[in-house]
Structures are given as C-alpha cells and as structure tokens.
Amino acid sequence: MTTYVLGIDGGTESLRARVFDLSGRSLGDHAAPYATDFPAPGHAEQDPEAWWAAAGIATRGAIVSSGVDPADIAALACDTTSCTVVALDVAGTPVRPCLLWMDVRGHRQAADVLATGDPALRINGGGAGPVSPEWMLPKALWIKQHQPDVWARAAKVGEYQDFLTLRMTGRWVASLNNMTMRWHYQTRHGGWPDALLAQIDLSDLRDRWPAEFAAPGEVIGPLTREAAVHLGLPQTCQVVQGGADAFIGMIGLGVTQPGDLALITGSSHLQLGVAMRETHAGGVWGTYADCVYPRRHIIEGGQTSTGSVIAWYKRNFAPDTAYEDLNAAAAALPPGAEGLLAVDHFQGNRTPHTDALARGAVTGLTLKHTSAHVYRALIEGICFGTRSIISAFGGAFEARRIVVAGGAVNAPFWLQTHADTLGLPLEVTEQPEAPCLGAAILAAVGAGAYPDIDAGCAAMVRTSRVIVPDMDAHAAYAPIFDRYQAAFGALKKLRE
Structure with a gap:
C-alpha cells in the first residue's frame, strides 16, 4: 500500500485541502470559500460552522482530484489563521461568530495588557510592546467585558486550529505553536501566564483554554466516526498537530536551521527566522521558544504594507499598464531610481519601529523623473524595509539562507531587488503552497514516515531556483539604505 498525507490550510477567505505523496509531490487539491462579516469598523467575524462545512467539501474534492484511494491517506494536519478566536459551549457549539485574526476591536484591552508590564510580555519587543489587539488576550478580554452573557456560556475559548481539532478528534487540544507566539505561554519561563491573566481580571480564561496541548508534528488521535464520514476519510486517519499558517509555512519552505529565514510576501511581508539563541528586544517579536521546532527559537518581523503599496500605485497611476511592463521599465533604471527614495510605511510600521502613525513618502522628485x-x-x-527588519534582529539572528514564498515569487524584478538590497541569494521552492506542504510534512512525521520534521523537510521540500545578488548593485544601495534608515526619524519630526 502506498501512503499519502493530507495538508489542510484554513485561510482568511477559504479552506484548501491538498493530497501529497511522501516525496512532497502535490497530487490534487480543492478549495471551499466562506464569508467574512464586518459588523462594525475594526470588527471581522466568521462562522466556525462554515469552516467545518468547507473542510468536508475541500477534503472530498482534493481526494477526487488526486485519484488516491482515501483508505491510503494515513494522516492529516492543519494550518489555520492565527488569533482567530472561537468561543464554544460545553458541547463544542459556537456561542458567537469567531473574532477573525484581523479584528482589532480589542485595542483598548491590548493597551491594558501591555500596561501590566508582566514578564510574559518579553516576546512583545522585549516588553516595550506593542501587544496587538489581534492577539488572544485582548480578544478574550473584549468578549468578557462587552458580552458577559456570551462569556458565561463559553465553556471553551480557543482558536480556529483548536476548533478543527475538536471536530476531527473530539479532543480539546491547543497547538503549542499558537500558545507560545500569541497566548503568552512560555516553555522556558513559567508556562501559563497566570500572573498576567490575574492582573487583567482574566484568570477564568485558563479554565476555558484547552487543558491539553501538542507541539507541531505530535499525533492527537484518529478521526471520530462522524468526522471520517464528513471528510470522506478512513477512521484510521491520524490527526497530527499543526499551527498558524505562516509558521507552518516555514516548514513547507524547509526553513529549519539557525540562520534560515522565511520571507513570506503578499499584501504585506512577514519575516520569520530560526534564531541562534533566545533574545527579546525592541522592534522585533519573539523569540518564541519551541514554537515550530523543539529546542529552537523563532524570531518575527513584519511590514504592514508591501504588495498593497504596489497595487495602490497601479490602481491609481497605471491602471491600464500591465505589471510586466511596469517591471521592465523600472528594471531599465539604475539602483536608486536616479535619486528617488520611497518609504513603505503607508499603513504604519510594524517592525522595527512599531509606529501605527508612520506614513509613506516619496522624496527626491525632479522633473527628470518618470512613472518608472x-x-x-x-x-x-x-x-529596504525587509533589510531594515533583518538588521534589527541583531546578533541573535544572522541571515545565512532566505527562502521566499508568496506573490513576489512571480515577479523576477522584485525578487532580484530583494536579493540586491540584502546582498544575499534568495531561494524559491517547487511547491508554492508552503503552508499546505508544511502541514503535509507534519502529517508525514505523525504517520511515522519520517523521524522528525527536519527529515520530513529534507525529503519533501526542493529548491527550484536561486536568485543571485548583483554585488555591484548591492554596493550602490548601501548609501541609499542609510538614507532610508534616516527617513523614519525625519518624517516623524514633521508630524510632531
């Protein structure tokens, strides 16, 4: 019998299932969408029951697409959006729509969490913050304070990940991945954040959180009979713990060793690195101990507006010009765009300055300059923003290998500019759906096909191409990058 595994990616707009063989080859996939409601400014909600319905549609569709006998699928694992908070009754039925990851209604509660100064906040810029309203504690506190009747009925509070695990196995088990990076659980410094919870009158959250947890790659158990029927899988299929989509995407990119970095691109950029050691410093998030791999630390940075800036430019100033033509015209120009400098803080800065009021700018304009x-x-x-973040990681992280995923992999000019500004080669992998592949690798480990995640990555992740930096261009960028670094302080003075 040939063994196959299933990776499930619960995203913002849809749930996608993908069947893989043990070499990491994708055999078939299917996606099922669901809706998001925006009941008020800053609010974003989804119906958890829609996720479960989508899981059945996507999984069955992926199996049909793959042509694989469902009996040969040994295990599955899921990655999901992180900080998507669910409240369930004793039976596991939602008592309200989830608070989606992008929901920021808990901004005042986030300020209250930060004001405690608790040592558990070391992962938030070394204690300086911010605590994002997207995270678990602000959202749970908002529910308790604003919807006490819902809170009273909520026997279980967890995440999208935990809801799927419960529906699949009947067990209420948290992911160590989400706990360490967004719940303030500390594997090396005291475990659960009981003192922090007490200071914000949220001690009763501990009774609602799962009492059990599992690290990525650990087996939770087989499917229940009802779940097996719903998903079109055998009851023998093992459910293996996953975690947050971007972090499980690190596994799908083969980013496993100290000095490895996942550069995840799209409307925003996310930089996730395997650090050499534990560190907690201003301007970065983490490090998160044992978050993805045992005995390793993950450091996190992020840019709020990246691909969204390019989409803004095209929408407003070049709506009838193809991206290929924009890139070709820009590539014909020298590094530095003949004196132009742009700051990418169109929606504020997440790291390393962590300033929601920061704004974008283009400076150095002359009559010589064109749209290109x-x-x-x-x-x-x-x-430059990416380079600034990696520089801010400091001595705890020295970039030795960068693997790129997301929209930029389809834009050669953008990839080359990243390589040139960093002065480092960039790798692109064969499988563009890194979170799905990461979940599949975890499933393969749980099924016993590989002894650990490292071995699974070695067998199932392959590099398709390498973008080599132009070191002459890198040298030309050095003084321009210094100007970019100075621009944040100069622009801040203009709004003080």
Missing part, C-alpha cells in the same frame, strides 16, 4: 522611477523607488523602499 516612482515605481522602482517603491519596490526598492519595500526591499
């Missing part, structure tokens, strides 16, 4: 110059400057500014 502006476009190139915007791309370069985004790439």
Whole structure:
C-alpha cells in the first residue's frame, strides 16, 4: 500500500485541502470559500460552522482530484489563521461568530495588557510592546467585558486550529505553536501566564483554554466516526498537530536551521527566522521558544504594507499598464531610481519601529523623473524595509539562507531587488503552497514516515531556483539604505 498525507490550510477567505505523496509531490487539491462579516469598523467575524462545512467539501474534492484511494491517506494536519478566536459551549457549539485574526476591536484591552508590564510580555519587543489587539488576550478580554452573557456560556475559548481539532478528534487540544507566539505561554519561563491573566481580571480564561496541548508534528488521535464520514476519510486517519499558517509555512519552505529565514510576501511581508539563541528586544517579536521546532527559537518581523503599496500605485497611476511592463521599465533604471527614495510605511510600521502613525513618502522628485522611477523607488523602499527588519534582529539572528514564498515569487524584478538590497541569494521552492506542504510534512512525521520534521523537510521540500545578488548593485544601495534608515526619524519630526 502506498501512503499519502493530507495538508489542510484554513485561510482568511477559504479552506484548501491538498493530497501529497511522501516525496512532497502535490497530487490534487480543492478549495471551499466562506464569508467574512464586518459588523462594525475594526470588527471581522466568521462562522466556525462554515469552516467545518468547507473542510468536508475541500477534503472530498482534493481526494477526487488526486485519484488516491482515501483508505491510503494515513494522516492529516492543519494550518489555520492565527488569533482567530472561537468561543464554544460545553458541547463544542459556537456561542458567537469567531473574532477573525484581523479584528482589532480589542485595542483598548491590548493597551491594558501591555500596561501590566508582566514578564510574559518579553516576546512583545522585549516588553516595550506593542501587544496587538489581534492577539488572544485582548480578544478574550473584549468578549468578557462587552458580552458577559456570551462569556458565561463559553465553556471553551480557543482558536480556529483548536476548533478543527475538536471536530476531527473530539479532543480539546491547543497547538503549542499558537500558545507560545500569541497566548503568552512560555516553555522556558513559567508556562501559563497566570500572573498576567490575574492582573487583567482574566484568570477564568485558563479554565476555558484547552487543558491539553501538542507541539507541531505530535499525533492527537484518529478521526471520530462522524468526522471520517464528513471528510470522506478512513477512521484510521491520524490527526497530527499543526499551527498558524505562516509558521507552518516555514516548514513547507524547509526553513529549519539557525540562520534560515522565511520571507513570506503578499499584501504585506512577514519575516520569520530560526534564531541562534533566545533574545527579546525592541522592534522585533519573539523569540518564541519551541514554537515550530523543539529546542529552537523563532524570531518575527513584519511590514504592514508591501504588495498593497504596489497595487495602490497601479490602481491609481497605471491602471491600464500591465505589471510586466511596469517591471521592465523600472528594471531599465539604475539602483536608486536616479535619486528617488520611497518609504513603505503607508499603513504604519510594524517592525522595527512599531509606529501605527508612520506614513509613506516619496522624496527626491525632479522633473527628470518618470512613472518608472516612482515605481522602482517603491519596490526598492519595500526591499529596504525587509533589510531594515533583518538588521534589527541583531546578533541573535544572522541571515545565512532566505527562502521566499508568496506573490513576489512571480515577479523576477522584485525578487532580484530583494536579493540586491540584502546582498544575499534568495531561494524559491517547487511547491508554492508552503503552508499546505508544511502541514503535509507534519502529517508525514505523525504517520511515522519520517523521524522528525527536519527529515520530513529534507525529503519533501526542493529548491527550484536561486536568485543571485548583483554585488555591484548591492554596493550602490548601501548609501541609499542609510538614507532610508534616516527617513523614519525625519518624517516623524514633521508630524510632531
């Protein structure tokens, strides 16, 4: 019998299931969408029952697409959006729609969490913050304070990940991945954040959180009979713990060793690195101990607006020009766009400055400059932002290998500019759906096909191409990057 595994990616707009063989080859996939409601400014909600319905549709569709006998699927694992908070009754039925990851109604509660100064906040810029309203504690506190009747009925409070695990196995088990990076659980410094919870009158959250947890790659158990029927899988299929989509995407990119970095691109950028040691410093998030791999630390940075800046430019200033033409015109110009400098803080800065009021800028304009110059400057500014974050990681992280996923892998000019500004090669893998593949690798480990995640990555992740930096361009960018670094302080003075 040939063994196959299933990776399930619960995203913001849909749930996708993908069947893989043990070499990491994708055999078939299917996606099922669900709706998001925005009942008020800053609010974003989804119906958890819609996730479960989508899981049945997507899983069955992926199996049909793959042509695989469902009896040969040994295990599955899920990745999901992180900080998507669910409240369930004793029976596991939602008592309200979830608070989706992008929901920021708990901004005042986030300020209250930060004001405690609790040692558990070391993962938030070394204690300086911020605590994002997207995270678990602000959202749970908002429910308790604003919907006490819902809170009274909520016997279980967890995440999208935990809801799927409960529906699949009947067990209420948290992911160590989410706990360490968004719940303030500390594997090396005291475990559960009981003192922090007490200071914000949220001690009763502990009774609602899962009492059990499992690290990524650990087996939770087989499917229940009802779940097996719903998903079209054998009851013998093992459910293996996953975690947050971007972090499980690190596994799907083969980012496993100290000095490895996942550069996840899209409307925003996320930088996730395997650190050399534990560190907690201003301007970065983490490090998170044992978050993805045992005995390793993950460091996190992020840019709020990247691909969204380029989409803004095209929408407003070049709606009838193809991206290929924009990129070709920009690539014909020299590094530095002949004196133009762009700052990418169109929606504030997440790291390393952590300033929601920071704003974008284009400076150095002359009558010589064209739309191609502006476009190139915007791309370069985004790439400088990535370099700024990696520089802010400090001595705890030395970038030795960078693997890219997301929209930028389809834009050669953008990839080359990233490589040139960093002065480092970039790798692109064969499988673009890194979170799905990461979940499949975890499933393969849980099924016993590989002894650990490292071995699973070695067998199932392959590099398809390498973008080599132009070191002459890198040298030309050095003084321009210094100007970019100075621009944040100069622009801040203008709004003080």
